[in-house]
Amino acid sequence: MPTPQRITITVLWACCLVPAFVAAQPSVPPPPPPPPLVWHMPGTAVGTPTHDADTVYVLDKNREVLALHMTDGRLKWQSGTGVTSEDAIFGHTTSGTSLVLTGDLVVAGDWDVVAFDKRTGARRWSYQADGGDGPGLFLGVAADDTVYAGSVTGRVYAIDAVTGRARWIARLEEKPMVSVFAPERDGTQVLVGYSVYDNPNSGGIASLDASTGRVTWKTPFPKSDDPQRHTNRSGGPVVVGGLVFGSAGDGNIYGLDRSTGAIRWTLPRLAGPFAGYITATDLDHRTLVRAGHLLVAGSVTGKITAYDVEARTISWEHDAGLWGSTSFSFSADSAHVYIPFLGGFVLALDAATGEERWRVGDFNVGMIWAPDPNGEHVYAAGSRGGVYALARHAPAPGARRQP
Numbered sequence: 001m002p003t004p005q006r007i008t009i010t011v012l013w014a015c016c017l018v019p020a021f022v023a024a025q026p027s028v029p030p031p032p033p034p035p036p037l038v039w040h041m042p043g044t045a046v047g048t049p050t051h052d053a054d055t056v057y058v059l060d061k062n063r064e065v066l067a068l069h070m071t072d073g074r075l076k077w078q079s080g081t082g083v084t085s086e087d088a089i090f091g092h093t094t095s096g097t098s099l100v101l102t103g104d105l106v107v108a109g110d111w112d113v114v115a116f117d118k119r120t121g122a123r124r125w126s127y128q129a130d131g132g133d134g135p136g137l138f139l140g141v142a143a144d145d146t147v148y149a150g151s152v153t154g155r156v157y158a159i160d161a162v163t164g165r166a167r168w169i170a171r172l173e174e175k176p177m178v179s180v181f182a183p184e185r186d187g188t189q190v191l192v193g194y195s196v197y198d199n200p201n202s203g204g205i206a207s208l209d210a211s212t213g214r215v216t217w218k219t220p221f222p223k224s225d226d227p228q229r230h231t232n233r234s235g236g237p238v239v240v241g242g243l244v245f246g247s248a249g250d251g252n253i254y255g256l257d258r259s260t261g262a263i264r265w266t267l268p269r270l271a272g273p274f275a276g277y278i279t280a281t282d283l284d285h286r287t288l289v290r291a292g293h294l295l296v297a298g299s300v301t302g303k304i305t306a307y308d309v310e311a312r313t314i315s316w317e318h319d320a321g322l323w324g325s326t327s328f329s330f331s332a333d334s335a336h337v338y339i340p341f342l343g344g345f346v347l348a349l350d351a352a353t354g355e356e357r358w359r360v361g362d363f364n365v366g367m368i369w370a371p372d373p374n375g376e377h378v379y380a381a382g383s384r385g386g387v388y389a390l391a392r393h394a395p396a397p398g399a400r401r402q403p
Helices: 004-023
Strands: 037-041 045-051 055-061 064-067 077-080 099-102 107-109 112-116 121-126 137-141 145-151 155-160 167-170 178-180 184-186 187-196 202-209 215-220 233-240 243-250 253-257 263-267 288-291 294-297 303-308 315-317 337-341 343-350 356-361 372-374 377-382 386-391
Touching: 037 202, 045 099, 045 372, 045 386, 055 099, 055 107, 055 386, 064 107, 099 167, 099 215, 107 137, 112 145, 137 184, 155 187, 184 233, 187 233, 202 233, 202 243, 202 253, 202 315, 243 288, 303 337
Parallel strands: none
Antiparallel strands: 037 386, 045 055, 045 377, 055 064, 064 077, 099 107, 107 112, 112 121, 137 145, 145 155, 155 167, 178 187, 184 187, 187 202, 202 215, 233 243, 243 253, 253 263, 288 294, 294 303, 303 315, 337 343, 343 356, 372 377, 377 386
């Protein structure tokens, strides 16, 4: 039986997907040529891949982890997570979207957190939280032999990467319907975003001691002047230029002091004009990513904004509203910012200027997650297309279109 927390997450996904699909309908100009295809493994991949020196690891929606040869995509091993719980969003398919590497392990987020031997694919341990908490849904980073995860009941988990047992469990909120999203590690701090599903929804950013789980500060996002406007967490935490950034459901972005959590900078919600059909920004999902000294934010309007944190100015804007709404995770490297859209494709923008370099995928491929950049290659998952290894840089004029 689906829990109230899972039903709430389903509703939130539906609210975000509906406007994206409406915006994807208009006739739009053809995209530029995509990057050259290095290799492709057909399948039903989900989430953001990860890699080490010679292997690409990816989740499959059939509750499996695949290890692929980095050079040609050949399968090294394929192992099931062993998770059998049914989720209101995903049913019996993989619930999470994240993989992290730590030591000789690749750790996967399904509803539970499951670790595999990187070399053989043998399952080493599985962490199942009490009460259907679902820490694998919000699997975060790994550091110092510890894997960090959020949950759908207001808890944060620190799991020993060697034993698979909890080092500590911290309760961030006592209310019954709270999500704590994928944790980030910043020195001795663990940073998390959280949402409280109430009327209206609220949220914020919190910091916990990485060793003990003690909450060192917790900053709710400011309430809106409109008592019915939601201020749930919609992006972050992302650390740039000494500030911790998080975005609220009303479209505002806040830069917090890393030590105290005090709000030092407010970036107001977008005001337009917009190129696409979604123009209301009082309910927005502004995914965040760091690109050097820039903070890059998306929007359901399709507008992408890069803020220069040092100068406290807008560095560039790119309005891709005709392509629909940006998705829930971005990635970046020294050359590009990679922006997935809910329509199923990834847009690569020049990190310095915001100019479009290439676009790849479509609804039939289903690339809605951040790709994993690695030197000259980028690895991307498509829910209906499989795993793609792409050249990072744009092709020469007249290059063949793939995939």
